[in-house]
Amino acid sequence: MKEMKRDDELDLALEQGLGEGSAIRPSAGFASTVMQRVREEAVAELEPAPIRFPWRRAAPGICMVALVALLFLAGAVWAGINALHIARSGALAIDAGSSYTQWAGYAAEAVRLHLEWLLLVVFISLLPLPLSQGWLEPRRHS
Amino acid sequence: MHGDVPNPAADKAAVARVLAGEVDAFAAIVERWQRPLVNLAYRFCGDAGRAEELAQEAFLRAYRGLHTFRGDAAFSTWLFALATNLYRSELGRIPPRSIALEDAPEPADPSSIGDMHDRRERDRSIRRAVLALPAKYRDALILFYFHEMDLTEAARSLGLPEGTVKARLHRGRELLRAKLPKLLALTPQEVM
Numbered sequence: 337m338k339e340m341k342r343d344d345e346l347d348l349a350l351e352q353g354l355g356e357g358s359a360i361r362p363s364a365g366f367a368s369t370v371m372q373r374v375r376e377e378a379v380a381e382l383e384p385a386p387i388r389f390p391w392r393r394a395a396p397g398i399c400m401v402a403l404v405a406l407l408f409l410a411g412a413v414w415a416g417i418n419a420l421h422i423a424r425s426g427a428l429a430i431d432a433g434s435s436y437t438q439w440a441g442y443a444a445e446a447v448r449l450h451l452e453w454l455l456l457v458v459f460i461s462l463l464p465l466p467l468s469q470g471w472l473e474p475r476r477h478s
Numbered sequence: 479m480h481g482d483v484p485n486p487a488a489d490k491a492a493v494a495r496v497l498a499g500e501v502d503a504f505a506a507i508v509e510r511w512q513r514p515l516v517n518l519a520y521r522f523c524g525d526a527g528r529a530e531e532l533a534q535e536a537f538l539r540a541y542r543g544l545h546t547f548r549g550d551a552a553f554s555t556w557l558f559a560l561a562t563n564l565y566r567s568e569l570g571r572i573p574p575r576s577i578a579l580e581d582a583p584e585p586a587d588p589s590s591i592g593d594m595h596d597r598r599e600r601d602r603s604i605r606r607a608v609l610a611l612p613a614k615y616r617d618a619l620i621l622f623y624f625h626e627m628d629l630t631e632a633a634r635s636l637g638l639p640e641g642t643v644k645a646r647l648h649r650g651r652e653l654l655r656a657k658l659p660k661l662l663a664l665t666p667q668e669v670m
Contacts, residue, residue, distance in 0.1 A: 346651055346654065346655060347627070349600070349604050349658075350604060350608070350619065350623050350654075351623055351627075352597070352600075352601050352604070353600075353601040353602075353603075353604030353605050353608070354521055354604070354605065354608065354619070354620060354623035354624065355623050355624075355626070359513070359517050359520075360516065360517060360520050360526050360529070361513065362512045362513060362516040362530060362533070363530060366512055366516070366530055366533075366534070367505065367508045367509055367512050369534065370508050370512070370533075370534050370537045370538070371502075371504065371505050371508060373534065373538055374501060374504050374508075374537070374538065374541050375501055377538060377541060377542065378501040
């Protein structure tokens, strides 16, 4: 019975401390602030969802670019190995004193290795970049 | 504790209008439940400013999740459960500025409690002591007294069986009784 009385006292203290007696009032603009945020939320819901990236349409182009990049890499490795081989065997005679002769030697060797095709592949693979950026379009004068 | 007279039919009608696209119908829900939600948050954090922020977030979540209200229980039950979950998780993330239970202050001279100021001080001591309890006992006590000692409502808000809430209330009371012996030695007449 004594324990019950002590519980009653505790209940009373807790009621007073946590109950209606210690209630606070929301500030004057609380409801309107909440509604403003709710309206913003509603407007945001009505806005169209962001357009998703068209992976299905882009897939062929991405595959092509990947293939070209792979070919370019293979060609570069192949050309590098050949150049190294030629340099080691001494077939590439370069006059160290003349830069013109040196560059002519490089060009001759490049033609011999059909590096022009490699350059063409590189050019084609890089072409989408200026096209997408509009670098090739005529400039508008304001 | 809920302040206004509950009106389940009006709540359900407002919910139906909001779900039909009438956003402004939500204002009726905010008007009716702002005081209980702010006060519930205040019980959890003990800070009026933060209580309003938490209540605002609770209303926004209620708006977003209104389609999940099935209507088989009272709207208030659904709203309090949602708010309680939010408040508990937010306070787990950023705890209220509280002190350890053993450091919770008791009035230096409880016999001096006689006027309103001292009674407020006593209520503040009680609230501090409750906030300093381990979360599971704190939550049970806050919800039980918030719902005017309705165990069923407190259990629904917490999403726990009534037996579990009852056990937590018992343990929470024991901890408080041990912490605040001088304060509780006073009879209500002495406090008044």
